[in-house]
Amino acid sequence: MRRRLRLARTLVMLAGAVLAGAPAGRAGERALVDTTRSPKAVLYMPDLADVRWQGGLLGERFAVARDTMVPHMGELMRNPATSPAWTNFRIAAGLESGRFRGPPFNDGDFLKWLEAAIQIFAVTREAKLGAEIEETVAVIVRAQREDGYLHTQAIVPQRAGEPRREFADREHFETYNMGHLMTTAAVHHRVTGQRTLLEAAIKAADYLERLCREKPQELARNAICPSHYMGVMEIHRSTRDPRYLRLAEQLIEIRSLVPPAEGSDHNQDRMPFRQMTEAVGHAVRANYLYAGVTDVYAENGDATLLAPLRAIADNIATRKLYVTGMTGALYDGASPDGVPHTQHKFIRPVHQAYGRSYQLPNLTAYNETCATIGYGMWLWRMLAVTGDARFADQFEQTLYNGVLPGISLEGKHYLYTNALRKLHAFDVPLRWSRARVANIPASFCCPPNVVRTIAEAHNYVYALSADTVWVNLYAASTLDSRWLDGTRVVLRQETDYPWDGGVKLVFDDVPGRDVTLKLRVPGWLKRGAFGVRINGEPVAGDFAPGTYAELRRRWRKGDRLQLDLAFRPVLWEANPLIEETLAQVVIRHGPLVYCVESNDLPAGVRLADLALSLRPPTAFRVQRERIAGATVATLTFDALAAATRTWAPGELYREHEPAPPRSVPVKAVPYFAWGNRGDTEMTVWLPAR
Numbered sequence: 001m002r003r004r005l006r007l008a009r010t011l012v013m014l015a016g017a018v019l020a021g022a023p024a025g026r027a028g029e030r031a032l033v034d035t036t037r038s039p040k041a042v043l044y045m046p047d048l049a050d051v052r053w054q055g056g057l058l059g060e061r062f063a064v065a066r067d068t069m070v071p072h073m074g075e076l077m078r079n080p081a082t083s084p085a086w087t088n089f090r091i092a093a094g095l096e097s098g099r100f101r102g103p104p105f106n107d108g109d110f111l112k113w114l115e116a117a118i119q120i121f122a123v124t125r126e127a128k129l130g131a132e133i134e135e136t137v138a139v140i141v142r143a144q145r146e147d148g149y150l151h152t153q154a155i156v157p158q159r160a161g162e163p164r165r166e167f168a169d170r171e172h173f174e175t176y177n178m179g180h181l182m183t184t185a186a187v188h189h190r191v192t193g194q195r196t197l198l199e200a201a202i203k204a205a206d207y208l209e210r211l212c213r214e215k216p217q218e219l220a221r222n223a224i225c226p227s228h229y230m231g232v233m234e235i236h237r238s239t240r241d242p243r244y245l246r247l248a249e250q251l252i253e254i255r256s257l258v259p260p261a262e263g264s265d266h267n268q269d270r271m272p273f274r275q276m277t278e279a280v281g282h283a284v285r286a287n288y289l290y291a292g293v294t295d296v297y298a299e300n301g302d303a304t305l306l307a308p309l310r311a312i313a314d315n316i317a318t319r320k321l322y323v324t325g326m327t328g329a330l331y332d333g334a335s336p337d338g339v340p341h342t343q344h345k346f347i348r349p350v351h352q353a354y355g356r357s358y359q360l361p362n363l364t365a366y367n368e369t370c371a372t373i374g375y376g377m378w379l380w381r382m383l384a385v386t387g388d389a390r391f392a393d394q395f396e397q398t399l400y401n402g403v404l405p406g407i408s409l410e411g412k413h414y415l416y417t418n419a420l421r422k423l424h425a426f427d428v429p430l431r432w433s434r435a436r437v438a439n440i441p442a443s444f445c446c447p448p449n450v451v452r453t454i455a456e457a458h459n460y461v462y463a464l465s466a467d468t469v470w471v472n473l474y475a476a477s478t479l480d481s482r483w484l485d486g487t488r489v490v491l492r493q494e495t496d497y498p499w500d501g502g503v504k505l506v507f508d509d510v511p512g513r514d515v516t517l518k519l520r521v522p523g524w525l526k527r528g529a530f531g532v533r534i535n536g537e538p539v540a541g542d543f544a545p546g547t548y549a550e551l552r553r554r555w556r557k558g559d560r561l562q563l564d565l566a567f568r569p570v571l572w573e574a575n576p577l578i579e580e581t582l583a584q585v586v587i588r589h590g591p592l593v594y595c596v597e598s599n600d601l602p603a604g605v606r607l608a609d610l611a612l613s614l615r616p617p618t619a620f621r622v623q624r625e626r627i628a629g630a631t632v633a634t635l636t637f638d639a640l641a642a643a644t645r646t647w648a649p650g651e652l653y654r655e656h657e658p659a660p661p662r663s664v665p666v667k668a669v670p671y672f673a674w675g676n677r678g679d680t681e682m683t684v685w686l687p688a689r
């Protein structure tokens, strides 16, 4: 009984310490990514709790993250029957006995879940969650070795007296795990003011620094899935210790030490970073690397880093990006052909790879959810160092159509790979499930990654710079933040976006001096489709799509802006060099990509027989409905269905027999909402006739 009382008191104290609030610091220093003092960043994020959802699609997703995704995943990862992740930490901390189980990167995946929980806590300040976070942190800190190394796969056997060499195999993911420790620790410190996890992360960074100095080649060889670039940079930003910036710079330089015979696109070390011009190889590792290098550029302004980043970003956006904002097309690809690799013997296989230019298959798309998330993290960083609205456009495309599909609407089922077409007759075995699953024991990397990204999505809506507020995303929300000089800005955004293009912005607090409002004019809007009224008066201006509309004036409290983004459902087509989408179209409504699922077809109509009519053009009706507890806008329309003869088993080709199409009523749902109503067939692209 006394023990229980003591435990209860400890919990109350822990919660009290947490509730005491965040450390003192300038606005933006408690942000998810802190670019407040980055010389090359043109904007910075508000603090982690400065933006609040006010309903809407993303607000509803946050609520599901708070109420279901985070608690459910916590149970999943703590229960030894469903995941060894938490047990491994407890054994490494000496709190349990047993052997290490599961994949080597489970530590990092558990830390991603913890980051999501901390972000939820930043917004809710709920004492019970705060106490759970602190108890979890205490165990992780205890699991760390005194020299800063934290990797339970090695620490667990070492505790049992079995020798285990560190950095002996790149597939051990040590830097990945320690990188997530650093990112999570920075967020934990910024939210709670506690230094517990931050000190552990600093020790881990110091460990990497020693390794980088003493065994650079070994570190370079094993720096797989490099979350540690971003991690080290956030530790630099939290501590302002220049040693960590130098470490991150060194981490880029030592990549050149990997002998050519060993380097490959599997780990982005076939060539030195500065020579890269094209996105190739393992897409998660590529995108994490690009994001981390952008962080380094933001601090040191090394133009020789920005040039390859820009080239690679262009290469993806113009040749290697799915319409859903996803990347990493192939289960198995190869290092690209081309000078100097024109000979077969130099071409190396790579798994979950960026394809060659325009190689974007739908049925067999790999598109690991983590690759999309890495791409999104990179896009925000490119926006931060360039201020180019194009990156905000791509971020929006990726968030809605690439990140959201990674988890079911109810919040308990996950997609590891993301196909854009699914047909039951296509029974070719692939390594991963094409339907949502409740657990992915072999690689639980994507589920906590998507949960933390949804929990953190509000951080991307606005940005600040001197006397300027950037509105990057339109979504029902409030911003209550301060610029670096301490002056406060409170902005309210009322909108039904992405379902509707009407947006109302109201200044609830604004300083008595000129302030610039930068409003993103989406690149996918038609010219002239973006209108602004201030307190009812239309604002004249040529608001070019793909730029920020800039409105500078002395705003007054209560000033109202009414934005009108005129959009309706439209058909998009792909460059015909993408063979897999030839003569097909995709339905878009605002930023959302739509798809058709087989359960929305009339009886007797097969998905494979469906086509869209171009003449007369298809008319869409927008209506609201609930799918798996989520509010979405669906599109109903008349499509063409040709009753083609069923393909016989083994029949690969046959003489074409015209089958007159008939008109059938069909419904399309947002792509992120697919696969929530059973094991359906689905397609994003539809033939156009």
Ligand SMILES: [Zn+2]
Binding pocket: 368, 369, 370, 371, 444, 445, 446, 447, 449
């Ligand atoms: Zn993943």
